[in-house]
Amino acid sequence: MNYRHAFHAGNFADVMKHALLVRILVYLQRKETPLRVIDTHAGVGLYDLSADEAERTGEWAEGIGRLDAPFSPGVEEILTPYRKVISDVRARHGKTIYPGSPGIVRELLRRQDRGVFVELHPADHAVLNEAFNAVANLKVMHLDGWTALHALIPPKEKRGLVLIDPPYEQTGELERLGTEFLTALRKWPTGVYAGWYPIKDVAAVDAAAERLHAGSARPGLRLELYVDDPRDPARLNGSGLFVLNPPWSLKAEAEVLLPALAERLSRGGYGAYRCEAFGPSA
Numbered sequence: 365m366n367y368r369h370a371f372h373a374g375n376f377a378d379v380m381k382h383a384l385l386v387r388i389l390v391y392l393q394r395k396e397t398p399l400r401v402i403d404t405h406a407g408v409g410l411y412d413l414s415a416d417e418a419e420r421t422g423e424w425a426e427g428i429g430r431l432d433a434p435f436s437p438g439v440e441e442i443l444t445p446y447r448k449v450i451s452d453v454r455a456r457h458g459k460t461i462y463p464g465s466p467g468i469v470r471e472l473l474r475r476q477d478r479g480v481f482v483e484l485h486p487a488d489h490a491v492l493n494e495a496f497n498a499v500a501n502l503k504v505m506h507l508d509g510w511t512a513l514h515a516l517i518p519p520k521e522k523r524g525l526v527l528i529d530p531p532y533e534q535t536g537e538l539e540r541l542g543t544e545f546l547t548a549l550r551k552w553p554t555g556v557y558a559g560w561y562p563i564k565d566v567a568a569v570d571a572a573a574e575r576l577h578a579g580s581a582r583p584g585l586r587l588e589l590y591v592d593d594p595r596d597p598a599r600l601n602g603s604g605l606f607v608l609n610p611p612w613s614l615k616a617e618a619e620v621l622l623p624a625l626a627e628r629l630s631r632g633g634y635g636a637y638r639c640e641a642f643g644p645s646a
């Protein structure tokens with residue numbers, strides 16, 4: 365396990381993933397009934413962008429670092445809860461802190477909701493555990509996220525979200541994402557599932573999307589942000605999120621948000637996006 369998210373926190377992929385994560389949670393919280401949020405590859409939860417790891421890559425400067433200037437009012441409306449999470453976290457933890465998915469979930473969970481954060485890296489798990497395990501409605505687990513997912517679903521709550529955000533260090537993880545999604549859907553059909561993936565080789569992503577489309581009896585979205593021309597599969601050209609059982613509002617929100625992010629976060633002038641629905645109601 366070599367991947368450490370501290371080098372990448374706040375980059376363009378985090379901005380896309382976290383802004384959409386917040387939209388999903390905001391939608392789910394329109395109802396008072398409790399939610400369960402399961403984050404299978406959680407990281408440490410809070411990142412200091414002035415720390416050595418973040419400074420060494422400077423990736424955050426091309427991600428969250430480019431969001432200071434406001435977008436058009438329509439885009440700002442969609443980004444408001446994400447911006448509020450960041451400013452609330454910074455007010456409490458310091459102005460150079462960027463929240464990872466557990467930091468965001470913690471900020472948004474209500475008293476009736478429950479969050480479970482799973483992290484396998486021993487050092488990262490220790491940091492995550494120290495920061496979040498004492499919070500009343502949160503639980504931090506030191507386990508393999510894929511195994512934990514199937515042990516944790518279905519939860520007693522009918523509604524909720526599973527976020528799967530692996531490091532893609534091993535070959536076959538993109539295929540695994542689809543397979544695990546389909547198995548999990550059968551066990552907890554009412555859950556919302558969000559799975560992040562890197563876009564290097566577009567053909568590999570197309571193949572994974574095809575398999576997911578063919579295998580899923582539930583509605584889904586393929587949401588992608590490209591900050592570079594994906595002709596070079598050795599580079600991280602874009603960031604994607606498969607969402608199964610998406611909130612009905614998510615596609616329209618992504619159609620406003622992603623073009624704005626593509627324009628703002630593009631490298632060398634290339635920015636693009638994709639918002640594609642699949643499944644029964646597509």
Ligand SMILES: C[S@@+](CC[C@H](N)C(=O)[O-])C[C@H]1O[C@@H](n2cnc3c(N)ncnc32)[C@H](O)[C@@H]1O
Pocket residue numbers: 365367368369381404405406407408409463464465466482483484485488507508509510529530531
């Ligand atoms: C991309 S990072 C997660 C970032 C986090 N979800 C966020 O948005 O802030 C992936 C994390 O998965 C952890 N990890 C790697 N293999 C794992 C596994 N099999 N089970 C659980 N966590 C794992 C890594 O240590 C790393 O912290």
